[in-house]
Amino acid sequence: MGFLYIIVFITMISSFSLSQAYAEPIVLDDDFIIKKFASGFEAPTTMNFIGDDILILEKNIGKVIRIQDNGILYDEPVLDVPVVASWESGLLGISSVSNHVFLYFKESDSGSDLEYYDDRANYETGRNKIYQYDWDGEKLANPVLIKELPGHLSCCHHGGVIAKGLNNEIYFVIGDQFQRTTFQNIANEATYETGAIFKVNTDEENRVELFAMGIRNSFGLAVDPVTGYLWDTENGPDCCDEVNLVSPGFNSGWRAIMGPSDRDSLSKEVPEWADLSTLNPKPFENFVYSDPEFSWNGVVGPTAIAFPDEDSFRKYSDWLFVGDFHNGRIYNFQLNADRTGFVFSNPELSDLVLDIDDEKDEILFAEGFQGVSDIKFHDGAMYVVSFGDGSIYKIYPKESLSPLEQYQNGVTHQEIVCDPELMPIMKNTGYIDCVHPKTALTLISTLDGTVNHPEMPKIELRFQDLSGLNFEYVNLSNSDFTGSNFDDAKISNVDFTNANLSRTDLSGKDLTGTILKGADLTGTNLTGVDLSGKDLTDTTLTGADLSDKDLTGTILKGADLSYSNLSGIDLSHTDLTETILLDVDFTNAIVPDVYLSGKNFNNAIFNGVDLSGKDLSSSKFQKEASFDNANLENVNLSKAELIEVDFTNIKNKSLAGADLSGASLRYSNLSGVDLSGVILDATDFWKADLSGQDSTIIYDINTLFYHLKNLIQKLF
Template identity: 30%
Template structure:
């Protein structure tokens, strides 16, 4: 019965009014804009050129999945449709149409193929379910556990539902007072911090990034939740322990059928706890994450890298190790900078950490105290980011370049897009970054600018977000808009998906 109800959500017709409202509301999504970027498109290396692969027939594309040469799938964030593009032409009928809630950062968020595709013809879809069963951008029109990971079967032309792997938190009711505590400082429900990106690792396991959803519990390094007095809960749905409604701010690692691998870093710890909380802990690969849109596996080493957005201070690029605790919400960026992080969060911009049940004024002033406050599951380890920006820079989709198709200089490099367009924020909005790794592939090679020896781009000249001082050597492109996904195609070129431009760009060597 449960699957029957779920399948019905894939089949219902679209509500034209709600679809129109979804597109209008896209001005708040990702948090994004349907307006194309307002600065000229350019690559800063003359050895590379950019061309347009698809510019007609797409609306808020959020990814690209290659079925073969000149044949790929493109999921659309707000329409809930997965479209097929063959020889540069968007086909008339979508291969799948989901009833999504696309408020803010929700929607159709990620699509990946089974590593043995097409022998095993499975396609995995991460999406936010609409409670009403039609496309919607109404923030409250979503089940509590409305962020889904489902497996579909590909028959060569369409996708059919196979099974649900997981349901994660979507409803953010922090504007509702929690019993036993006075009032709330959150004016409205929110629809952001869903994360969304998925990747299959070289180990054949599925990795799912889930944003913190504004939760304030164990996985956000608050052992007793956000309140100073009893009851020690997170919100109206419980916590602070990671039950189903509080499994957030994590990278999850599961088998291709959604079951839990026994070699996960907290498998034994979860088994000792038992119950729903213990089962969820067993799925965790890393935690203490805020929100991010980019994950990529280094094809040379198999290490997982991710991008993480700041609130106001200290965007991050991380090499994730098994059992990692990223430090959020006690701090962001390197732990040595905790005092500076707290100063920015308490004196500049909106002076909150999104949901304001835990204000930044309660954060530690010293690295030692911040370290002591981390909630460490048995076997957990903290490690600093490989790179941070002192002010939010909005990192987004990310990919490694495998091989020398872009030239020897780019082999093994890591590319990162932007979560904001230049038309929204100016500065480095809409930029592409190219990062090189050290010979051992364990760190970033930032030697081109000695100011980055501390692994922080300090944005020295203005107390302003999206200001790129000290990261100039990392820039490789401008004017690409909101870029939630970068993928290397079968031809070795990089394909950059621009949600705001409704375009897919191709980067290849200049002739």
């Protein structure tokens, strides 16, 4: 449904104030407050910060309005462009790179603003265009056309939002405008560039490339400031609004599917969605579909999506925010460890769908806006554009009470909260004080202060400057140091049990005697760190580069090594019991003789690894698992899943003597591979490439599976 029905509603009742129908917005987190920052806009869509000033877009009149940092509007717009404004077209998107500002709008061919809400024939006037302008500190000038897109096909689904990436690339989205072409997963000779996300490479003279397709309509794009991943929101028709992680070559699925593929109760509402065989028509064969990271079983009209990158929102540093138009809400979603999906404490949300009767308090941050159209973070605050009342709201942290005032109000010592840049310390008087970390360490050594007292609050030192501090022999277990700076800090003999050290730089650190058991080292720089002999039981090392490290005596039992680089490592005597090894690079590593069975090795790289005689039974190697120049002779792969694996580059091109009994090699390439002496009892070769193989070895097995497959399809 998108903005359409809400905008119709706003247009019909514009003769009286919407404040009669809406209460004032509220923030549901008691640590934050909200105030109206600026108002008086007619139809504000999106905004962008230029220095401390805001540039905000007026959808229907084509004006770019400048707002001072105190919320006062400048007298004159910085730009006025001729737009065609229908239900969902007009001046829609803005972003900036250096002194260049990018705008997305439907440009009027007549040179003056046009508004159409009734005569459908007039929608054919104008095209959607992306321009680059120069910002001189006062005005936008020197327009350069970057891309022209259809704008004449429909009143609605024009998309229009723009986002900047970490490398100054620009992303923008256009909706499907109700078309049914290859961009919508329908084979058709008529092809319009609609329902797609494009990327502008600003470092390559603004070269434009297609980034994603199969999108119904979107009012939200954002880039994760930590990973650089692109995310979007997408509007469904009568159900299944979405939040998506958008990888290069992403197929969002429309019109073949909307919402998660396993929710038949949703897809049956529109029979057309049920057929996924229409995905990826030419020329999009290499675009990849994946289910949304979150969906609504209903229509909320998700719009803006934003990641906090401000100190004042540190408690939400691993979250993203999404606004909706229909209910005027802002949702908050907690990201998982690798920031590719969400985690919830409410089991009702574990299916990644908010059903109508599900409890939603966990994911609600604010509500009461008259249609959220944009969210941006700047200077310690969240700024929200409320479309219906033409206002911008500012959300920022409350000033916290002093520790003494908190204590006098009945707060226990352990529950006292410090401002984000401070840490608690118990003075020798027995009272808690909130001080800067460097002050705290000084007090510990000179004034008999302590951070180890049983009544101490939990220490949180996220994103702190801890450079030069001496933490030796301090118990900092269960503390949160996410993103903190440890330059020149001494951390030997520190107890970091279950501490969060993710995204820190520990390169070259002396960790003698330091305890890291259960610690979170996701994305941590461990270059030059000696981990030999360390007990890393249950430690999270997601994405860690451990290549060529000496792990002699290191205990990795239960550790999460997903996406890590273990190339060149000698793991021959390492305990990998319950260790997570998804997507690991084992290139030229020496793996142990045990602990390898029953593992999930999906997408893992075993190039150059000697796996001969190893027990890999019941393990999974789906998708892009690689075995180039790996020795697989006499390996035990019984009951293993080896889906879409290419065996043609294994060492000596030989699986001789391997045990493949009960294994699944569906869609795998065994062309010309030596299968002499291989155990093939009940091996599944469904649609595997067996060219050049001895048919007497595998013919009966394949025939059996072929007939069984046909029989099952006929029965069901």
